[in-house]
Amino acid sequence: MSILLNSESRVLVQGMTGSEGTFHTQQMIEFGTNVVAGVSPGKGGSQHLGRPVFDSVAEAVIATGATVSGVFVPPAFAADAMMEAAAAGLQLVVCITELIPVNDMVRARAYVSSRGARLVGPNCPGLMSPGERSKVGIIPNQNGRPGPVGVVSRSGTLTYEIMQSLGAAGYGQSTAVGIGGDPVLGLSFSDVLELFAADPKTELVVMAGEIGGSDEERAAELIGRQYPKPVVGFISGRTAPPGKRMGHAGAIISGNTGSAASKVAALERAGVEVADTIEQIVERVSALLRRG
Amino acid sequence: MKLLEHQAKAQFRSEGIECPMGRVARTPGEAESAARELGEVVVKAQVPIGGRGKAGGVKVARSPEEARAAASQILQMEIRGYRVPAVLLEELLDIGQELYLGVTLDRDRRRLAVLLSFAGGMEIEDVAERTPEKIAKLWPDPFSGPLPFEIRQLTLNALASAQGEQVLERSRLLGLMVPLVRRLYQLCQRLDATLCEINPLVITRSGQLIAGDGKVEVDQNAEYRHQDLVRELGGDAEAASSGDDQLEVEARRRGLTYVHLGGDIGVIGNGAGLVMSTLDLVKQQGGSPANFLDIGGGAKAEVVRQALEMVLLDPEVKGIFVNIFGGITRGDEVAKGLIQARDELQIKLPLVVRMTGTREEEGRRLLEEAGITPAVSAPEAARRVVEMVAGAGR
Numbered sequence: 278m279s280i281l282l283n284s285e286s287r288v289l290v291q292g293m294t295g296s297e298g299t300f301h302t303q304q305m306i307e308f309g310t311n312v313v314a315g316v317s318p319g320k321g322g323s324q325h326l327g328r329p330v331f332d333s334v335a336e337a338v339i340a341t342g343a344t345v346s347g348v349f350v351p352p353a354f355a356a357d358a359m360m361e362a363a364a365a366g367l368q369l370v371v372c373i374t375e376l377i378p379v380n381d382m383v384r385a386r387a388y389v390s391s392r393g394a395r396l397v398g399p400n401c402p403g404l405m406s407p408g409e410r411s412k413v414g415i416i417p418n419q420n421g422r423p424g425p426v427g428v429v430s431r432s433g434t435l436t437y438e439i440m441q442s443l444g445a446a447g448y449g450q451s452t453a454v455g456i457g458g459d460p461v462l463g464l465s466f467s468d469v470l471e472l473f474a475a476d477p478k479t480e481l482v483v484m485a486g487e488i489g490g491s492d493e494e495r496a497a498e499l500i501g502r503q504y505p506k507p508v509v510g511f512i513s514g515r516t517a518p519p520g521k522r523m524g525h526a527g528a529i530i531s532g533n534t535g536s537a538a539s540k541v542a543a544l545e546r547a548g549v550e551v552a553d554t555i556e557q558i559v560e561r562v563s564a565l566l567r568r569g
Numbered sequence: 570m571k572l573l574e575h576q577a578k579a580q581f582r583s584e585g586i587e588c589p590m591g592r593v594a595r596t597p598g599e600a601e602s603a604a605r606e607l608g609e610v611v612v613k614a615q616v617p618i619g620g621r622g623k624a625g626g627v628k629v630a631r632s633p634e635e636a637r638a639a640a641s642q643i644l645q646m647e648i649r650g651y652r653v654p655a656v657l658l659e660e661l662l663d664i665g666q667e668l669y670l671g672v673t674l675d676r677d678r679r680r681l682a683v684l685l686s687f688a689g690g691m692e693i694e695d696v697a698e699r700t701p702e703k704i705a706k707l708w709p710d711p712f713s714g715p716l717p718f719e720i721r722q723l724t725l726n727a728l729a730s731a732q733g734e735q736v737l738e739r740s741r742l743l744g745l746m747v748p749l750v751r752r753l754y755q756l757c758q759r760l761d762a763t764l765c766e767i768n769p770l771v772i773t774r775s776g777q778l779i780a781g782d783g784k785v786e787v788d789q790n791a792e793y794r795h796q797d798l799v800r801e802l803g804g805d806a807e808a809a810s811s812g813d814d815q816l817e818v819e820a821r822r823r824g825l826t827y828v829h830l831g832g833d834i835g836v837i838g839n840g841a842g843l844v845m846s847t848l849d850l851v852k853q854q855g856g857s858p859a860n861f862l863d864i865g866g867g868a869k870a871e872v873v874r875q876a877l878e879m880v881l882l883d884p885e886v887k888g889i890f891v892n893i894f895g896g897i898t899r900g901d902e903v904a905k906g907l908i909q910a911r912d913e914l915q916i917k918l919p920l921v922v923r924m925t926g927t928r929e930e931e932g933r934r935l936l937e938e939a940g941i942t943p944a945v946s947a948p949e950a951a952r953r954v955v956e957m958v959a960g961a962g963r
Contacts, residue, residue: 379788387711388712432842434839435840438843438894441925461679485842487841490677492677513845521828524826532694553849553853554850554948556946
């Protein structure tokens with residue numbers, strides 16, 4: 278088992294014919310993902326990477342029964358693409374695109390939720406369920422290894438590092454989810470934690486947060502209310518000064534909210550062990566799984 | 570992009586939001602003739618930061634001569650590092666009450682929020698901290714915008730915590746707030762702004778609602794849609810960024826994601842989360858990071874070279890730590906790129922590299938042979954660079 282994505286998931290890729298879309302769709306197929314279609318308005322009827330290309334998500338869904346979309350379209354068109362996917366009835370929309378205007382995201386997020394779809398991202402690496410041989414996004418294939426650890430993180434490369442380090446120590450993942458580095462996101466840490474709580478294959482969760490917003494604090498509240506599985510925390514940006522955007526659009530301490538200290542304190546109050554380094558994450562995972 | 574007050578007010582007017590009569594002046598002479606038209610005026614420094622009143626950047630002038638003198642003084646000021654490219658002269662308002670009205674991004678609600686308070690004129694952050702009950706909030710549906718009944722309720726909620734006598738009758742206040750809030754919200758959407766703020770929103774003794782000050786911040790990701798505004802900022806842009814960190818201004822010019830932090834260990838990595846955690850490692854080892862520099866997901870040699878060049882512009886830098894997660898990138902390729910960059914830029918400072926990727930052992934061997942310190946783990950790399958910089962300082 279896994280969360281959000283499994284071997285049954287039928288994936289379409291919006292923007293599959295672009296250069297990023299092509300490269301990463303290839304990687305997704307190599308990983309074993311059941312990619313059933315691509316969508317590129319105006320290129321319907323053609324084939325790409327051995328998959329049929331459609332002009333619209335609705336047409337692709339009718340023809341292929343797709344259930345999940347990966348969005349690789351440029352920032353100016355990404356909000357529209359996400360809304361199109363949700364309108365076509367897809368259950369999960371994963372948006373990799375970075376630099377989307379935030380007011381576009383406010384509308385897209387409201388629209389997608391109103392259609393009952395789940396959104397991961399944007400500005401995220403996507404997600405991977407190694408045991409199910411399925412991924413949507415850009416997490417490097419060789420970093421995935423099946424196992425009992427659920428990983429949820431705001432960042433891309435940090436997620437890969439954590440997966441690789443866990444894997445090297447013999448601990449694979451049920452699902453790894455990168456929720457994204459933007460200020461307006463689809464799934465929050467809390468949303469993903471709730472999914473992991475209900476997944477029998479996930480024994481432990483690694484949650485890697487960073488400065489900005491108060492998603493980590495909210496997740497800590499959830500964990501404090503008798504969360505059923507152990508959580509290992511990690512917060513980056515402890516040395517970040519207030520008011521400076523640290524790479525991610527969402528990684529900024531504004532006024533009194535968003536500091537690493539507040540997030541670490543909230544997690545520790547909830548009984549979460551917060552690691553200082555990735556090496557410590559692995560040590561704590563190892564100790565907790567052996568104990569269990 | 571932060572608009573200057575006079576630019577924000579030009580946007581307010583175009584949306585039908587009333588502002589005081591005013592003129593922009595870039596010289597004392599222009600200020601004098603503006604004051605001849607306007608009468609008694611307030612002369613305000615046009616800088617993209619708050620606190621200008623306390624810094625002496627706002628003065629009342631009772632005559633054209635006084636306006637000239639005030640402008641002459643203010644135009645020579647530097648307010649918290651920012652040069653003053655222009656002053657705005659405005660008619661004096663007959664202030665009855667000062668409110669706060671803002672539309673701003675609320676990350677937690679994932680929507681724009683409308684904030685209204687009768688504690689206007691103060692920094693809203695201070696009000697939020699000390700007396701949060703004095704701020705009424707509304708989170709409109711982004712497709713419909715704030716609806717009239719929602720705005721009336723917002724106003725009633727704000728009124729409930731208001732102190733003192735009201736200048737306006739309740740019915741008139743409710744009637745005026747509905748179009749005003751709708752216009753400000755529309756403006757925020759039209760400009761792709763993350764903040765549109767009127768503080769103070771003045772209620773004059775004659776019962777008009779007028780924008781006393783204006784703040785607009787346009788989302789950086791949407792600037793491509795607002796090239797007209799970027800151009801309009803044009804001549805003032807240099808002055809408007811004069812108080813910014815000059816290394817950061819240079820990095821923006823080079824298109825690099827760089828934040829100056831003031832320490833002595835330059836840090837380069839790929840991915841914002843990874844770089845932030847690398848800074849934390851340096852600090853944990855007792856070092857002081859000079860900067861944040863994210864070269865993005867891949868690990869291309871040319872980008873690493875540009876990044877090294879940028880980090881070296883900071884004269885405080887005494888050592889460099891490069892932390893690259895390679896994924897499918899080949900470690901030996903990254904190593905070759907780094908060695909070449911080091912040679913081209915003639916870097917003599919301690920350079921510690923931690924990288925992963927396919928063929929990473931070979932990459933490390935190449936680095937070692939070239940006199941660059943390779944490291945297997947990031948904490949080890951952090952420890953070594955901190956030691957080397959401390960050693961060099963002795």
